[in-house]
Amino acid sequence: MTVTHALDNAPNAQATIIDGKAFAETLRKDVAIGARAFREKRGRAPGLAVVLVGSDPASQVYVRTKMKNALESGIDSFPHLLERDTSETQLLSLIDKLNNDRYVHGILVQLPLPEHIDESKVIAAIDPAKDVDGFHPVNVGLLGQGRAKLIPCTPLGCLMMLKDQLGDLGGKKAVIVGRSNIVGKPMANLLLQENCTVTIVHSRTRDLNNECRQADILVVAIGRAEFIDATAIKPGAIVVDVGINRVEKNGAPLLVGDVDFNSARNVAAAITPVPGGVGPMTVACLMKNTLAAAEAIESDAAVRF
Numbered sequence: 125m126t127v128t129h130a131l132d133n134a135p136n137a138q139a140t141i142i143d144g145k146a147f148a149e150t151l152r153k154d155v156a157i158g159a160r161a162f163r164e165k166r167g168r169a170p171g172l173a174v175v176l177v178g179s180d181p182a183s184q185v186y187v188r189t190k191m192k193n194a195l196e197s198g199i200d201s202f203p204h205l206l207e208r209d210t211s212e213t214q215l216l217s218l219i220d221k222l223n224n225d226r227y228v229h230g231i232l233v234q235l236p237l238p239e240h241i242d243e244s245k246v247i248a249a250i251d252p253a254k255d256v257d258g259f260h261p262v263n264v265g266l267l268g269q270g271r272a273k274l275i276p277c278t279p280l281g282c283l284m285m286l287k288d289q290l291g292d293l294g295g296k297k298a299v300i301v302g303r304s305n306i307v308g309k310p311m312a313n314l315l316l317q318e319n320c321t322v323t324i325v326h327s328r329t330r331d332l333n334n335e336c337r338q339a340d341i342l343v344v345a346i347g348r349a350e351f352i353d354a355t356a357i358k359p360g361a362i363v364v365d366v367g368i369n370r371v372e373k374n375g376a377p378l379l380v381g382d383v384d385f386n387s388a389r390n391v392a393a394a395i396t397p398v399p400g401g402v403g404p405m406t407v408a409c410l411m412k413n414t415l416a417a418a419e420a421i422e423s424d425a426a427v428r429f
């Protein structure tokens with residue numbers, strides 16, 4: 125969250141740093157207020173089941189962060205930490221149990237899953253009403269039709285920060301680097317709904333730098349450390365760096381984005397840092413989605429009973 129209006133910055137001034145950590149903190153507080161009201165009305169907190177298969181160190185960190193955020197947001201979390209050799213059938217049976225558990229309003233399966241488990245089958249088994257990651261085909265379809273209910277957390281967090289910077293996004297030229305199902309494609313749909321003119325570029329795009337240089341809004345999600353530098357950025361653009369890459373610099377481990385931050389900040393009007401940009405917003409949006417799912421499920425239940 126920042127106080128300056130990004131496009132007011134003169135090109136070549138140092139970019140405004142978009143503070144995703146502070147933004148996420150504010151969002152978490154809002155969710156906590158909603159969660160408290162939910163608890164007072166329903167007699168229980170919104171509940172989030174977090175499923176981790178195996179012991180990948182990065183995934184373990186993500187799961188711990190999500191549970192800590194849930195606690196801070198007034199959301200009950202139910203961890204399910206499964207052995208790496210858990211079978212697909214066992215995992216699907218757990219999902220079925222969680223789908224029918226009235227204390228669970230959101231189900232998050234930490235990806236990637238071990239190779240012997242079909243990820244798409246597991247995602248499709250989650251009740252779309254509890255799909256707080258927004259990856260179920262029903263939620264993907266609703267987003268595509270402009271009728272989204274649960275929106276994937278990372279693009280949602282990016283959109284919130286962009287709107288905070290720019291207000292109305294209508295008419296802006298947005299370029300998204302990367303076309304994954306969890307970031308690039310839903311980001312494109314969201315920006316299209318905000319009336320941006322949207323281009324998606326990927327590994328087969330010709331003259332990628334030239335495409336990127338057209339962007340008022342540049343969202344980068346490719347998983348290549350510091351791949352996009354100032355030569356690919358239009359002066360005055362807003363740059364959202366989704367990438368998280370673990371590298372070594374001067375013998376020390378370091379997290380960097382997909383954007384070369386030090387070069388980009390001399391050209392962009394505003395930029396998200398890594399760490400402290402998109403990452404914290406992704407987790408806060410997961411809490412926002414869990415509260416939204418809880419409210420929707422319980423109000424539907426009230427109608428049904």
Ligand code: NDP
Pocket residue numbers: 278301302303304305306307308325326327328332345346347348366367368369402403404406407
């Ligand atoms: P994927 O690997 O699923 O997709 C990467 C995309 O980038 C693909 O579309 C690929 O193109 C494209 N790409 C790869 N290399 C190039 C290249 N040299 N030039 C142009 N395009 C390229 O990645 P994700 O979307 O899952 O993640 C992207 C990054 O974002 C990762 O660093 C990940 O860790 C991070 N991430 C961060 C999150 C957060 O909360 N901050 C959440 C999710 C992801 P093609 O399709 O042609 O192969």
